[in-house]
Amino acid sequence: KAGVTQTPRYLIKTRGQQVTLSCSPISGHRSVSWYQQTPGQGLQFLFEYFSETQRNKGNFPGRFSGRQFSNSRSEMNVSTLELGDSALYLCASSLISYNEQFFGPGTRLTVL
Amino acid sequence: GESVGLHLPTLSVQEGDNSIINCAYSNSASDYFIWYKQESGKGPQFIIDIRSNMDKRQGQRVTVLLNKTVKHLSLQIAATQPGDSAVYFCAENEAGNQFYFGTGTSLTVIP
Numbered sequence: 618k619a620g621v622t623q624t625p626r627y628l629i630k631t632r633g634q635q636v637t638l639s640c641s642p643i644s645g646h647r648s649v650s651w652y653q654q655t656p657g658q659g660l661q662f663l664f665e666y667f668s669e670t671q672r673n674k675g676n677f678p679g680r681f682s683g684r685q686f687s688n689s690r691s692e693m694n695v696s697t698l699e700l701g702d703s704a705l706y707l708c709a710s711s712l713i714s715y716n717e718q719f720f721g722p723g724t725r726l727t728v729l
Numbered sequence: 730g731e732s733v734g735l736h737l738p739t740l741s742v743q744e745g746d747n748s749i750i751n752c753a754y755s756n757s758a759s760d761y762f763i764w765y766k767q768e769s770g771k772g773p774q775f776i777i778d779i780r781s782n783m784d785k786r787q788g789q790r791v792t793v794l795l796n797k798t799v800k801h802l803s804l805q806i807a808a809t810q811p812g813d814s815a816v817y818f819c820a821e822n823e824a825g826n827q828f829y830f831g832t833g834t835s836l837t838v839i840p
Contacts, residue, residue, distance in 0.1 A: 621772075623772075650827070650828070659818075659830060659831075659832050659833070660773075660818070660830040662827045662828065662829075665827065673826065673827050675827065707772050707773070709773075714825070716761070717763075717775065717778060718763065718775070718820075718828065719775050720765070720772035720773045720774070720775075721772050722771055722772045723771075723772045
């Protein structure tokens, strides 16, 4: 069974731009969570989607948004990028919410 | 104010020795826990999980111990190998809520 895939793996953007990251969960998994990982803050929860509905949201500004499609694939969008948004963005999927969560390889975003 | 980077605890062990990595969690209502391994440049890898109705669970070369009284979780790795070198962190969850992750421990295996 294929694991969680994330695209793109690497991204370089400039301040003020916006970016969309994609995540394909493990087949059959309906829950997708997004995290930001930085050396300064560790792993921080962004939001979780289950059956196309956002169930939980972390403490991030409204510039961070996401959505989930009927096939459980998910995207997250960051608008008006700031230097501090440079991070590894990780997607994790699970069969049901918050249970045996498996991570993808991440998207490394660099904001210049 | 000035941001301070996370200072990861470090653990160095000789190849073949057993490793014990500890994690103190914060929420006494947490009822589900996962240990993850993260190698440089990769996403976290699921190692083993445990629910609060258990105090011990074993996998292949790994054992997780849960002490709910003192809110403490540990991961024991038997016969540690160079490939075990990575950052290990625990995650806690209270049913229906988000996972909270520890800061991690950097394990270095000395050949």
